Amino acid sequence: MLTRRIIPCLDVRDGRVVKGVRFAGLRDAGDPVARATAYAEQGADELVILDVSATAEDRDACARTVSLVRKAIAVPITVGGGVRTIEHALRLLEAGADKVALNTAAVERPDLLRELADLVGTQCVVLALDAARQGGAFWEVVTRSGRSRTGLDALEWAAQAQTLGTGEILLTSWDRDGTREGYDLPLLRAMSARVGIPIIASGGADSPAHMIEALESGADAVLAASIFHDNDTTVADVKRELAAAGLEIRP
Amino acid sequence: MRASIVRTGVANTASVRAAFERFGVTTNVTTDPGAVRDAELAVLPGVGSFGAGMRSLRESGMDAAITDRVRSGLPTLAICLGLQLLARESDESPGVRGLGVIDAAVTRFPDGVRTPQFGWNRVQPSAPGPVDTGHAYFANSYRMTTAPSGWDAAITDHGGPFVSAMWHGRVLACQFHPELSGQWGQRILERWALAEEVSSC
Known part of the structure; x- marks a missing residue:
């Protein structure tokens, strides 16, 4: 039986880990290799590295960071953030990523997903989808770190991407990101009913209880940043609580 | 000691290389069948489809080099699609002949289980060997359901039992990614590369 991740x-x-709230107000959160190594030793099942840099020089720095983290840890690494071309995706895979997450560029040109999958296989292609709740059962896809509204239905876009x-889908609730209010559970339920590929829940985790809720609402995996970076x-510890709640985990 | 990694298409080899280099085995990535034939250790990784993988091996003449190594029992490691390429054929690419060094067919996971199988699943060996009981990282839609005769195997369940690893002498084939399976996977690579005796205690 597959375990929950x-x-x-x-x-x-710029070669440092940062963290913000609703994609803004970034603060320093340490050295990426040290963080990654510590998390792998604690039992992290995978690692996601998101490049939140603004310039082309920083993008090269991110590939170097990926390469350093790759040498340090023996669990899968997904890299995303600002990936706009096949060439850029291949450069990240070459540097040591196992999967690449596409976001804005895939919304603008969906065939990019197909082209990358044809080249490297679907197991390497992750859709990073940032969804903003618009009331009822409608979530809108937002891009460019939340600055652009697209009018797209998040559920329809995910189905098309599949x-x-x-x-896989890395599903971030724009409303919850960095807020520690818990994952957007109705979004997870709606998404898992709509697509058959694994869903990584992201945005809003403050406690193992939030993670258990998300996993019981259709997520295959849960992503978190703040609660681990702040050493809360x-x-x-999270895995112990998941196991106690009866969820299958990798010990 | 050096491991020669077969380049198949645009497969990412950074993870495999890093895993070997962590315990002092140097690596090179090659498309030269002669180099693979003579290599101390040879690794057939593989991401992508069965048909594309076979085409790449045939075009480079690598098919014969791998087949010879496996038949002679030379230290050879096949990972994920690499394992499947050893078989006769696969549901993934009907009509394409595999290396056929193992008399088995590769089939798709049944309907009703998450396909692709992405993530960590439990591995249970049915004989002592390079693979211990533990959790391995998988990323596959196809698998072999019975081990060929003469091979020992480890079994995993995903919509029914399938062969998650099999070994015969110094040839080891893993459906999972040992290079992405943490400390547990790292130990498998070390045992295979360094030909450690299996402890009987």
Whole structure:
């Protein structure tokens, strides 16, 4: 039986881990290799590295960070943030990413997902989808770190992405990101009813209880940043609580 | 000691290389069948489809080099699609002949289980060997359901039992990614590369 995955996320800028609230107000949260190594030792099942840098020079720095983290840890690494071309995706895979997450560029040109999947396989292609709740059962896809509203229905976009060759969906609630108010559970329920590929829940975790709720609402994996970076809890502690709640985990 | 990693298409080899280099085995990535034939350790990774993988091996002449190594029992490690390429055929690419060094067919996971299988699943060996009981990282839609005769195997359940690893002498084939399976996977690579005796205690 597949276990539920706990995935710490490193937002990286200029070779440092940073963290913000609703994608803004970034503060320093340490060295990426040290963080990644600690999380892997605690039992992290995967790691996500999101490049939140603003310039082309920083993007090269991110590939270097990926390469350093790759050498240090032996669990899968997904890298995303600002990936706009196949060439850029391949450069990240070359640097040591196992999967690449596409966001804004895929919304603007959905065939990018298919082209990447044809080249490297669906297991390497992750759709990073940022969804903003618009009332009722409608979530709108937002891009450019939340600055652009697209009018797209998040559920429809995810279903289309699945057809194009996406292997997994990294589903971030824009409303909850960094707020520690818990994951958007209705979004997770609606999404897991709509697509058959694994869903990584992101945005809003403050406690193992939030993670259990998300996993019981259709998420296959849960992603968190703040609670691990602030040393409020460890991956090992979270896994103990998940196991106690009867969820299958990798010990 | 050096491991030669077969380049198949645009497969990402950074994770495999990093895993070997962590315990002092150097690596090179090659498309030269002669180099693979003579390599101390050879690794057949593989991401992508069965059909594309076979095409790449045939075009480079690598198919014969791998087949010879496996038949002669030379230290050879096949990972994920690499394992499947050893078989006769696969549901993924009907009509494409595999290396056929193992008399088995590769089939798709049944309907009703998450496909692809993405994530960590439990591995249970049915004989002592390089693979212990533990959790491994998988990313696959196809698998082999019975081990070929003469091979020992480890079994995992995903919509029914399937072969998650099999070994015969110094040839080891893993459906999971040992290089992404944490400390547990790292130990498998070390045992295979360094030919450690299996402890009987």
